[in-house]
Amino acid sequence: MQNPLQRLNKTDNDYVRYALLLASILLITFIIPKQAKFKYEFEQGKPWMHEDLVAPFSFAIQKNPTQVQREREQIRTNFKPFYKQNTKIEADRKRHFTSLINQLSASETDVSAEEKKYLLQRGTALLDEIYERGIIALDTNIRNRPKEYIITELRNNVAEDKQLQAYFTTSEARSAIITRANEDSTINKAWFIRTIIASLEPNIFYEQDLSEKKLNELLENVSPTRGMVRQNEKIITKGSIITTDRMQVLTSLKNDYEAKHGKSYLLFIGYLVLVASLFIMYAIHLEIFHHDILSSTRSMVLILINVLIFILLTAYIAKRQSVNVYLIPYTIIPIVLLAFFGLRIAFVTYFLVILLCGLVVPNPYEFVLVQTMAGFTAMLSMARIRYISQFFISALLIFMTYCLVYLGFSFIKSGLIRTVEWDIFIWFGGNFILTLLAYPLIYANEKIFGFLSDISLLELSDINNKLLKELFLRAPGTFQHSLQVANLAEAVIDRIGGNALLTRVGALYHDVGKLHNPEFFIENQKHSFNPHDNLTDLQSADMIIGHVTKGVETAQEYNLPKRVIEFIRTHHGTTRVEYFYKHYVQEHIDEDVDDTAFRYPGPKPSSKETAVVMIVDSVEAASRSLKEPDEKQIDNVVDKIIDSKIQDNQFDYATITINEINATRRILKKLVKSIYHIRIQYPAEAEKKKSTNKKTWVFKADNVRDFAWTSSRKFVWDAMPITVEGKKIMCMSFYGKEAYGVYRPFSTKAVAHTIKSYSKFTIPYPYPVAQSVEAANGMEYPMICFNY
Numbered sequence: 001m002q003n004p005l006q007r008l009n010k011t012d013n014d015y016v017r018y019a020l021l022l023a024s025i026l027l028i029t030f031i032i033p034k035q036a037k038f039k040y041e042f043e044q045g046k047p048w049m050h051e052d053l054v055a056p057f058s059f060a061i062q063k064n065p066t067q068v069q070r071e072r073e074q075i076r077t078n079f080k081p082f083y084k085q086n087t088k089i090e091a092d093r094k095r096h097f098t099s100l101i102n103q104l105s106a107s108e109t110d111v112s113a114e115e116k117k118y119l120l121q122r123g124t125a126l127l128d129e130i131y132e133r134g135i136i137a138l139d140t141n142i143r144n145r146p147k148e149y150i151i152t153e154l155r156n157n158v159a160e161d162k163q164l165q166a167y168f169t170t171s172e173a174r175s176a177i178i179t180r181a182n183e184d185s186t187i188n189k190a191w192f193i194r195t196i197i198a199s200l201e202p203n204i205f206y207e208q209d210l211s212e213k214k215l216n217e218l219l220e221n222v223s224p225t226r227g228m229v230r231q232n233e234k235i236i237t238k239g240s241i242i243t244t245d246r247m248q249v250l251t252s253l254k255n256d257y258e259a260k261h262g263k264s265y266l267l268f269i270g271y272l273v274l275v276a277s278l279f280i281m282y283a284i285h286l287e288i289f290h291h292d293i294l295s296s297t298r299s300m301v302l303i304l305i306n307v308l309i310f311i312l313l314t315a316y317i318a319k320r321q322s323v324n325v326y327l328i329p330y331t332i333i334p335i336v337l338l339a340f341f342g343l344r345i346a347f348v349t350y351f352l353v354i355l356l357c358g359l360v361v362p363n364p365y366e367f368v369l370v371q372t373m374a375g376f377t378a379m380l381s382m383a384r385i386r387y388i389s390q391f392f393i394s395a396l397l398i399f400m401t402y403c404l405v406y407l408g409f410s411f412i413k414s415g416l417i418r419t420v421e422w423d424i425f426i427w428f429g430g431n432f433i434l435t436l437l438a439y440p441l442i443y444a445n446e447k448i449f450g451f452l453s454d455i456s457l458l459e460l461s462d463i464n465n466k467l468l469k470e471l472f473l474r475a476p477g478t479f480q481h482s483l484q485v486a487n488l489a490e491a492v493i494d495r496i497g498g499n500a501l502l503t504r505v506g507a508l509y510h511d512v513g514k515l516h517n518p519e520f521f522i523e524n525q526k527h528s529f530n531p532h533d534n535l536t537d538l539q540s541a542d543m544i545i546g547h548v549t550k551g552v553e554t555a556q557e558y559n560l561p562k563r564v565i566e567f568i569r570t571h572h573g574t575t576r577v578e579y580f581y582k583h584y585v586q587e588h589i590d591e592d593v594d595d596t597a598f599r600y601p602g603p604k605p606s607s608k609e610t611a612v613v614m615i616v617d618s619v620e621a622a623s624r625s626l627k628e629p630d631e632k633q634i635d636n637v638v639d640k641i642i643d644s645k646i647q648d649n650q651f652d653y654a655t656i657t658i659n660e661i662n663a664t665r666r667i668l669k670k671l672v673k674s675i676y677h678i679r680i681q682y683p684a685e686a687e688k689k690k691s692t693n694k695k696t697w698v699f700k701a702d703n704v705r706d707f708a709w710t711s712s713r714k715f716v717w718d719a720m721p722i723t724v725e726g727k728k729i730m731c732m733s734f735y736g737k738e739a740y741g742v743y744r745p746f747s748t749k750a751v752a753h754t755i756k757s758y759s760k761f762t763i764p765y766p767y768p769v770a771q772s773v774e775a776a777n778g779m780e781y782p783m784i785c786f787n788y
Contacts, residue, residue, distance in 0.1 A: 020301065024304050024308060032271065042242055045241070047241055048240050054234050055231055058229065060225035061227045062225050062255060063223075075219060079218065081152070082154060082207040082211045089203040093131070097124065097196060122187050134167045134203060136204040137202035139206045145164060147164050149164050150164075173200050235253065278356060299341070302445060302451070303345075325361050327427045328434075329438075333349060335438040340453060374398050377397050381397050381398075391438060457502055457504075460561075467512060467560075471515055474515050475518035475524050477525075487504075488619075489504065490504040492612050495663065510568055513548055513554060516547070520532065537583050537584035541580040544580070545572075545577060569603060570602070573602055573650040574650070575650060576595055610654065618641045619641050623676070704783075708779070716735055724755065724764050729755060732771040734774065748772075754770075771783060776788055
C-alpha cells in the first residue's frame, strides 16, 4: 500500500503549494517571539559607526550579569551566619552534674561528705566558667573555618559579632577541664573529671532560618543597576571606541528600548513582512532554477517540514533560555536535503532557515555567520557521499568549525582568553552527537516521502546486489557491458554536470531484462549458434524489444526505485531495431513497411542522465563490434550514433543541451579510444608478408643463467613503468591484436601488480624489465614469462 505522503504528487496543484507556503509564513510569524529590535548594532572594542547617540529617555545603567554575580558571591563570602545561645542548657547541665555527684557512694569516691560538697562547688564553678564563654556546636558552616572566622551571636536578644576562637568546642571544653584539674590537686580525681566531662554539652547553635532569611535579603538588595543616564544626555560620539563602561550603557539602553516597545501590532506586521519577503525570494529562486521541485507538492512538503521543525525548536529554546541554541543541529538540513535535491537547494534552504532563526536568537550576526560556516562545512564534506563513514567525518568537521569560528568571535570581542565562555563547547559537543542523526533521518524521509537518496543508490551500486549477481551468473556478457556503460556514463555526467551516482546505478540495471533469454543477445552468445536464425525478423525484433518491458517487470519485482526503473524504460527510447528492420525491408522490397513493430515502446529520455545512458549504451555496443578499432573508426561510430539519436528526436524531452551533447561526444571519443588503446597505427602490410629488411636487436642481461625472447608481426606491445624501492622497472605485455579488447585493460597492469606484490612480500625484483607474452604454453625465464 502506498504511503499517503507519496501520493501527494497525484494531486499536484499550484494552489495547494502556494497555500502551503502561505500557511508556513503565517505559522512562523505567530510562533517566533516578537520583540522590538534596537536599530543599532555594536560590539565591545569596536568603533561606534553610527551618528552621535543621545539618550531618547532616562534609563538606569544595568550591571552586566558577571558583575551582579560577583557582588552576590562577595556577599555570600562576607556573610556572618547567626548563632544563638540556649540558656536552658547551662542550668540543665549543672543539675545533671549535681545529680551525678550526689549519686556517688563513699566507697566509689573515697571522700567524705565535706569533701564531696567542696568538689560539687568547684565543679559548678568550672561549668559556670565554661558556659560563660560558651560551647559552640560544630556544623557544616564552621567546621573547616579558621579561628578568626566571625559569626553573629544572639544572646539575650542582643546580636554581637564574635570570632570562633571566642568559644569552646566540645573537645576544647574537655581539655580545659582536664588542664584545670591537673593544676589543682584537690580536684585532680579521675572520677570527678569523668563526671564533669559527662555533663558538658554545646549551648551555642546555628540559626538556619534566620541566617538564610538575612542572606536572601542581602542578595535581593543587590542592585542590578549602577547610576542613571538622563534624557538628552550624550552617550557616545561617532568613531569612539566602545569600552567596557560604554558597552554597559549601550546594552542598558538597548534592553530598555526593546522592553518599552515590546508590544505593538506593528511588530507583528514587521515580522510578517520579513518572513514573507524571505519566503517570496525563496519561491522565486525555486521558480527560476528548480521549477520541478516547486511544482512537486511532495518535495515542497518535505522541505517545509524540515524548515518548520527547526524554526519551532529555535523559538521554543529562545523562550525558555534553559538550553543554548547551539545545541540545535541546524546542519542536518543541508545534509538531508543534499541527499534528495542537490547542493543548490540544500544551501538556499539552509540559508533561509538560518536567516529566519536569526530573527529570534540573541546576537543574530554572530549566529548567522557561525551557522553559515558550519553549513558550508556540512555541504562540502557531504557533497559526494560514497561511504557511510562520511557522516561521522562530516559531523566531526562541523564540530571543529563551530569551535574555531566561535573562538574567533570571542577573541575579536575582547582579545582575552579568560573571557571565552568555555561552557558553550559542551553545547557544540551535543550538537555533534545530534548531527549524527542525519543518517537515520535521510532513511526516514526516503521511506515516508518516497524519494531516492545517495545512500540507497550506494547500496544499489554494490555489484554484490542480488539482482546484479543474478545478471552476472545468467548473462555475463550483459553484465560486463553494463559495467562498461556505467563507467563511461558516470565519467560523462561527472564532467558535463548531473547526478553521477544515479547515472551509474541506472546504467548498471538498464539491461536487466536480458536475464530472460540471454542467449538472444550477441554479448552472451558463446558459440557460433545464433537462436535468431530460427526466427523471423518480426519475432527477433519482438524478442529484442521485449528486454525493456521484461526489465521493468524484473526491476519492479526486486523493488528498484522508480528513478532507476526510468533508465530501463528509456535507454532505447523509441528507436528502431535497425538490423532486423533493414533485413525485413530487403525481404519485402515491394511492401510499404510500417516500422512500428520494430520500434521500442519508449518513452524517450526525460533527463540529462537517461539521455547520456542512451548514448553510451549504443556507443559501447557499437565499439565492441569493431574488429580493428582505430581513431577514425571510433570517431565515426560516436558521431553516427549521436547524430542518429538527434535526427530521430530522441532528446526532445530530455533536459540536455546541444552544448552538453557535443561535450558528451568529445568525452566519449576520448574515453573509448583510451579503452581500445589507440596510440600506434600498425601498417597492414607488415601483417601480410615477411619483411625483407634487416633489423638487429641487441639484448643484454646481467646475473642470468638462461634467456628467451619472442617476436610476431601480429603482437600488440604494451608497456608501463613502475618503481620498486627507488628503481625503475618497465613492465611489458605482448599479445595478439585479436585479444586487444580483452587484454588491454588488464594485461600490463597485472604484470605491474605482480612485480609490486612479490617485491613487497619476498625480495625486490632484481631486473630492469618484466615481460608477459601470450603463448601456446607456459614457461618462465629471467625477465620474460610465456602465459597461456
